[in-house]
Amino acid sequence: MEQVVNEIYEPLFSREGNIRYVILMGGRGGGRSTVASQIGLAKLLDIGTYFRCAIMRFVLSDVRNSIYREIIDRAEEQDAFDSLDVSEGSMVIRYGTNSINAVGFRKSSSDQKSKLKSLANYNTIIIEEADEIPEEDFMQLDDSIRTMKGDIVIILLLNPPPRSHWIIKRWFNLKPHPEAKGFYIPVLKEEAKADTLFIGANYRDNIVNLSNQSIKNYEQYKDTKPTHFWNVVEGLIPEVLRGKIYTNWKEIEEVPHEARLIARGLDFGYHPDPCALTDIYEYNGGYIFDEIVYQTNLSNRQLGTIILNQIENILVIADNAEPKAIDELSEMGIDIMPCEKGADSVRFGIKKLQGMKISYTKRSKNLKREQEEYHWFIDKDGNEHEKPDPKCDDHVMDSVRYPFSILFPNDPVKEREQEIEIEHKRREHKETVQRDAGL
Numbered sequence: 001m002e003q004v005v006n007e008i009y010e011p012l013f014s015r016e017g018n019i020r021y022v023i024l025m026g027g028r029g030g031g032r033s034t035v036a037s038q039i040g041l042a043k044l045l046d047i048g049t050y051f052r053c054a055i056m057r058f059v060l061s062d063v064r065n066s067i068y069r070e071i072i073d074r075a076e077e078q079d080a081f082d083s084l085d086v087s088e089g090s091m092v093i094r095y096g097t098n099s100i101n102a103v104g105f106r107k108s109s110s111d112q113k114s115k116l117k118s119l120a121n122y123n124t125i126i127i128e129e130a131d132e133i134p135e136e137d138f139m140q141l142d143d144s145i146r147t148m149k150g151d152i153v154i155i156l157l158l159n160p161p162p163r164s165h166w167i168i169k170r171w172f173n174l175k176p177h178p179e180a181k182g183f184y185i186p187v188l189k190e191e192a193k194a195d196t197l198f199i200g201a202n203y204r205d206n207i208v209n210l211s212n213q214s215i216k217n218y219e220q221y222k223d224t225k226p227t228h229f230w231n232v233v234e235g236l237i238p239e240v241l242r243g244k245i246y247t248n249w250k251e252i253e254e255v256p257h258e259a260r261l262i263a264r265g266l267d268f269g270y271h272p273d274p275c276a277l278t279d280i281y282e283y284n285g286g287y288i289f290d291e292i293v294y295q296t297n298l299s300n301r302q303l304g305t306i307i308l309n310q311i312e313n314i315l316v317i318a319d320n321a322e323p324k325a326i327d328e329l330s331e332m333g334i335d336i337m338p339c340e341k342g343a344d345s346v347r348f349g350i351k352k353l354q355g356m357k358i359s360y361t362k363r364s365k366n367l368k369r370e371q372e373e374y375h376w377f378i379d380k381d382g383n384e385h386e387k388p389d390p391k392c393d394d395h396v397m398d399s400v401r402y403p404f405s406i407l408f409p410n411d412p413v414k415e416r417e418q419e420i421e422i423e424h425k426r427r428e429h430k431e432t433v434q435r436d437a438g439l
Contacts, residue, residue, distance in 0.1 A: 001045060001078050008205045009035040011197060012155075013042070020195045022155040023171060025186065027202030027235030028218060029210050032157045036126050037070035039155075043124065044095050045080065050150040051098040053124040055091075058132040058391065060104025064091060067128050067157075068102055105137050106272075116140060123150040130156035132391050135166040160186065160231060162241040164372050171196060174237055180226075183236035202235045221382065228382035243376035243384050245350055249358045251368065255290050259283035263407060264292070264307070265399035266318035266336075268325050271296045275303060276395040278367065279314075280403050286357025289400050291364035300325050304332040317403045339402035347386050349401040367396040 005013065012022060012035060024032040043051045055067045068091050075081040075093075085094040091102030105116050116137065119125070122145055127133065145152055161167060163174055163184060171192050174184035188198040203210055203218050221229035231238045240247065259281040269275040277293035293306055307316065313335065318326050320338030329336050360367050370393050377389040388394060 001042070001080060003038050003042065003074070003078065005038055006031050006035060006201075006206055006209075008201050009199060011199065012039060015197055018195055019197050020152055020154060021171075021192075021197070022153060023167075023188075023196065023198045024155065024157045024201075025160055025167075025198070025235070026200045026205075027160075028233045029203030029206055029214060030201035030235070031206040031209060032201070033067060033070050033128065034074075034209075036067060036128075036155060036157055037074045040067075040071050040100055040124075040126060041074045041078070041080070044084075044093065044098050044100055047096045047098065049098075051124060052122045052147075052149075053100045053126065054103040054119055054122050055100055056103050056105070056125060056127045057129055058105045060102060060106065063102040063104060063128075067126060071100060105133060105141075116144075119144050121147050121149070123147050123152050125154040126157070127155065128157045130158040131161040131165060131167060134393070135170075138166075160235050160237045162238050162372075164241075168237060171198070172237075177230070177236055180230040180234070180236060182239040183230045183234075184239070186237050200235060202233065225382050232382060241373060241375050243378050243389075244372075245374045245376060245388065246354065246358070246371050249360060249371055251362055252288070252359045253362050255279075255281055255288055255361060256283060259288055261312050261314050263403040264314055264316040265402045266316050267395050267399040267402070268319050268322040269296065269395060270298070274298075274366075274395055276366070276399040277303070277307070277316075278364075278396055278399045280400065280407075283359075284357075286359065289358065289360040289364060289367060289396075291361070291367045291396060294366040294396065300328045301332070304329045304334055307334050308332065317406050319398065319402060337406075340405040345405065346388065346401075349404055350388070352404050353401060364396075367400070370394060370396050 009024075009031070012024075015022070024030075024036065026032065040053055040055065043049070043053065055063055055071070057063050057066065071093060072081070072086070075084055083095065086092075087094075093100040103117070103119070119141065125141065125145065130138075142154065145154070156167070158167070168174070168186065171189060172186040173189055175187055177183045177185055186198075186200065188196060203215060207215065218229075218233045221233055227238070227242055230236045231242055260283070261279055262282050263280045265276075265278045265280060267276040274294050274296045275298045276291075279290040279292055281288040281290065292310070293303070307329070316329070316334060316336040317339050318329075318336055320326075320341055323338065326336055326338055360371070374392050374394065374397050375389055377385045377387050379385065388397075
């Protein structure tokens with residue numbers, strides 16, 4: 001079998017030393033998926049070498065139309081498909097004792113309870129869209145691979161994330177680009193070179209495999225959509241996340257004594273998604289968010305105990321999708337009511353928060369992480385849509401938004417009207433809970 005490999009990726013096939021991590025990061029049209037499928041097929045057919053490979057994305061179902069399809073395409077191009085044992089349903093490809101298996105960090109986008117299985121006997125991992133993977137999940141994966149049956153390599157394929165992303169912080173120094181303000185050239189850290197290979201490429205490195213129209217489209221973006229061009233096409237690291245939803249939030253040391261606690265926001269979760277509880281303070285014409293709980297495997301009774309043990313008792317406004325949990329917490333004596341949701345309520349709530357002066361406490365580490373990564377959905381053509389990207393973690397983001405579906409910013413008339421309405425709804429909710437309990 002002879003595969004024509006883009007010369008920029010040849011170090012991937014001839015790597016020397018103890019290279020554990022290979023990072024293929026760059027711009028549009030760079031051919032990352034093609035070369036990953038080429039090396040996957042080449043290793044699979046090398047029957048004299050132990051090869052067990054996991055092809056991965058955050059959601060398992062996304063693997064089928066990406067790296068799995070690419071490997072099948074390479075096998076057909078090489079007239080090798082009929083020699084393979086392919087299980088389409090489970091996305092497993094075997095050749096002798098070697099195998100390639102599709103694995104997801106989650107089974108599907110709707111399956112919130114699946115978790116990554118052990119990959120102890122795998123020696124090759126190929127992760128597409130690696131920037132979607134939380135650092136904790138990557139660390140769990142990395143720690144689980146411990147086979148002695150062959151050199152271990154983890155190949156990460158990704159578009160350049162913002163400079164705050166954990167992949168950038170872990171492996172790269174950044175050099176300001178001379179032309180594109182707010183964008184950086186990634187340079188592998190000196191201390192990472194012992195076990196990491198970085199290959200950056202964009203359409204210019206793969207131009208022989210691209211149509212003239214594709215090249216023309218890419219280059220037009222420099223004038224029509226410069227942010228998209230420098231980040232997605234050119235492959236530079238942006239200062240801030242493209243489409244970032246909240247850009248003006250400020251970190252403070254702690255909640256000032258003069259701040260007034262006005263509500264708690266609660267987003268329910270269990271496993272793998274955490275429960276998020278956040279205090280909302282009013283202060284100096286703005287609001288302060290203070291993260292109280294961000295935890296998995298927390299029962300409603302345990303959560304209720306935490307809430308009851310807080311110094312101040314204040315109304316909790318929770319996700320209305322969990323009425324049973326709200327009732328259980330109410331029965332424990334917690335002043336709680338569901339948030340209001342309706343058509344376009346997420347976008348409306350976000351727009352309301354965007355117009356406010358917001359601070360958050362230094363200890364609110366998960367809030368800070370989610371806020372830095374929270375962005376609008378951007379389609380493959382670079383168009384921004386006013387809905388959060390579903391891949392974003394939003395547990396704390398939802399918890400701080402829920403209270404503002406009920407509360408108004410400073411306006412004495414509206415505040416009084418809202419206080420009356422909230423009290424009416426609170427009393428109505430308690431009466432319903434008591435009636436259902438037969439009290």
